[in-house]
Amino acid sequence: MDFYHFNTYNAEDFIMDDKFREIVNEGFISIEDLKDRVPLKRQEIKLAVDMLNKLQIKEFQQSPERKLEQWNRILKQQKKSFRLRFFRYAAAILILVGGGSFSYFHYKQRLAIENFVASSAINFQNTELILANGKHVGIDRIQSNIKYSADGKGVMVNDTTEMKQSVAEGAYNQMIVPHGKRSQIVLSDGTKVWINSGSRLVYLPVFKANMREVFLEGEAYFEVAKDAKKPFYVRTDAYTIKVYGTKFDVQAYKSDNEYNTILMEGKVSLEINHGGVLSKEHFLFPDHKASLSEDKEDILISEVANIDNYTAWKDGYLIFKNEAFSELLKRVSRYYNINIEVNAQMQIKHVSGKLDLKDNPERVLDGLAIISKARYAKHENKYVFYE
């Protein structure tokens, strides 16, 4: 694409430009990319993005209860003979709008993949790829990579072994990554997913004609390939993320009730799965994090300071700046699925640094002991840090 004419633009010219709005709204090239291609206009581009986001955001959202109440009043104004019929209609509308902004159609879709996830038991012992025919492909590597061909039939494992499968409708594939391992996978549409330790990704080898969807348990970082005609959904057991072409990290840990989505680029929205009529679409902007509230009823959005911290794991390390020691230990303990305990004094300690995620967890704990100026000892099945 030619960006030459952007060199003379001010913020208002960018906003008026259809191509620019498309870049911001659809994200088919990143804003950072654009800034690099039009380096003279970095400031103006940032300003234009901020202004445009503000101009496009919904100013007002009425509560669903109030909308329904008013809708009922509209129907009541009709003749009495319509009454009986209206109740039938009202019930039907409730179902139709019940999935919030994602509609009834997606509700049914969601059930299909959720049912599959619920019905297929797995264990997190080895890195495994499970194909459509139920065949388990074991992968003996700390860091593996999988690449699908565009038709979903060919699967390249670790750049060396090529597998073939036939793709029947509704036959899901799964990637299982146990604790202490990682994997990168390129799906048939070109979307890249980095799967973190102790996680599972479920997807169709070749997506449906009208939409793309994956189910995630654990943590993964996504770079979704742009395809305006096929929206991309990341489903977790708590909420669904609708993707508008973008880069983001999702943490969906059922056992800790921890659900976070951190957006690096582009735009995504989230909707709680079982919200019914009360559910709404929560939009997330770059450098922000969406978390599930403790009661699982709401989505809370906050800004994140060091966005790189959330994706460093995919390159095999953790970075942390002035982070609570207990928080860091939580991440390490989750990565290796080991129990780590600290005494109260250590918990309030803040640490900064970079940690290599080595194959042997004890080598990582050695590193932790050095940065935190502490020592640790192994007691039965847990590690205890003390000063």
Add this chain to the structure above:
Amino acid sequence: MNKPDNTDYKVIWEMFIADGNKEALGLIYFSHYDLLYSFGLKYTNDNQLIEDAIQNIFSYFLKSVNHLSSVNNFKAYLLQSFRHQLINDLKRENKLKLSNQFTGGSSEYHEPEVDEIYEKEWNGRIGKTISKCLNHLSEKQKEVIFLRFQSELSYNEISVMLDITVDSCYKLVYRSLKEIRMELEQMHITSKQMILFFMNKF
């Protein structure tokens, strides 16, 4: 963003006018409510009046379904009908200032109520400043900015609704954006000077 696809709603509208299908009208109602309400806020801060206007146009649709016809751009049609209804209601209540043909003259840019924490974070910084600048625009400018960026109507559709030429519609949008940008720059410079000032002082 979550934009209702215009073509789909055109089809749903046709389903409604074919035989008064209430499910179809319900879909239109629920998916356009917030847009209409936000549009109403450009003309008045009286929430009751806005709710009534929404209720009135949908009641009208139900009652007059036999007289309604298919439209090219459904969203533009809906916004146009709502605007017409609201301005009439405002006139009736004497709440529309005669000096200002289009608005109650008191419309503020409303901070989104999407999510409180979100509002604090993103709006907190640049967002708040931009809303401030938006509030300095004329009523007409606010109206046209809303129709262009929140409703995503084309210049052609906006010009028909507001009864101005496409060219002046385009210029109005452009000038508004330029004013916001220049004011933002001005604020930025002022805040930099403030910091320098304090640094010199202490």
